[in-house]
Amino acid sequence: MKPTTSMMAIAALSFFAFAQVANAQMAKDIQGVWKAVEVVVPSGPYTGTHTTDVQPSLFIFTKSHYSILSVGGFKPRPALKAAPSSFEEYAAVYGPFTANAGTYQVKGTNLTSTPSVAAWPALMSGGATPPLELEWKGADLWFISTAANGQVTRVRLTRVDD
Numbered sequence: 001m002k003p004t005t006s007m008m009a010i011a012a013l014s015f016f017a018f019a020q021v022a023n024a025q026m027a028k029d030i031q032g033v034w035k036a037v038e039v040v041v042p043s044g045p046y047t048g049t050h051t052t053d054v055q056p057s058l059f060i061f062t063k064s065h066y067s068i069l070s071v072g073g074f075k076p077r078p079a080l081k082a083a084p085s086s087f088e089e090y091a092a093v094y095g096p097f098t099a100n101a102g103t104y105q106v107k108g109t110n111l112t113s114t115p116s117v118a119a120w121p122a123l124m125s126g127g128a129t130p131p132l133e134l135e136w137k138g139a140d141l142w143f144i145s146t147a148a149n150g151q152v153t154r155v156r157l158t159r160v161d162d
Contacts, residue, residue, distance in 0.1 A: 029136075030061045030106065030111070030134070030141065031061050031062060031063060032060075032061060032159055032160075033058060033059070033060050033159065033160040033162075034058070034059040034060075034061070034141065034157040034158065034159055034160060035056070035057050035058060035059070035157065035158060035160050036054050036055075036057045036059075036070065036155050036156070036157055037051065037054060037140075037156055037157070037158045038050065038051050038054060038154075038155070038156035039054055039074075039153070039154070039155050039156075040153065040154040040155075040156075041153055042151055042152060042153065043151060044151075046074055050074055053074040053075065054074070055070070055071035055072065055073060055074065055075075055076065055077075055096075056070075056071050057069065057070035057071065058070070058160070059157060061104065064103055064104070065101065065102065065103055065104070066101060066102065066103070066104045066113055067100075067101035068098060068099070068100055068101070069097075069098070069099050070097070070098040070099075071096055071097055071098075072096040072097070072098060073096045077092065077093050077096060077097070078092055078093060079093075080093045094119075097119065098119065099118065099119040100113075100115040100117065100118035100119065100120075100123055100124075101115065101116065101117050101118075102114045102115040102116040102117065102118075103116070106134070109133055109134050109135065110131040110132065110133060110134065111131060111132045111133075111134055111143075112128045112129065112130075112131045112132075113128065113129050114127060114128045114129070115129065130145070130146075132144060132145050133145075133146075137156075139158070139159065140156050140157060140158050141156070141157045141158075142154055142155065142156050142157070143155045143157065
């Protein structure tokens, strides 16, 4: 039987409806509080899979808003001296710290955020960030980012118990 135009239209509408439900489900499933528990770095001085040295983080998602507080790197930040005397001292404490919040959208398996407040002012004026790919593995969620040089970094998030 040769497909008719109406059969193809029904199939396309069915797929579109399924995609809309899947996108809504993905956005709903991401809601909650998460923390990073594993980071996979493909190259450079920190190449490998990190689990025991992942630094503290919280990723909070509501229906349309998010907030991220995260310490980057794989070692604790030093305490800031009472009277810091150099830019390097400030940079060692605040450089690896990420703080931003705003709105987000999930389309298919991509998450795009638009920061409205951030520790780094330039992030607030840049519009939407490059999308992160989302991948579900059981109850955990992977954020997969691709740098301009093609390097792919994977961060596994797990829900924080209430």
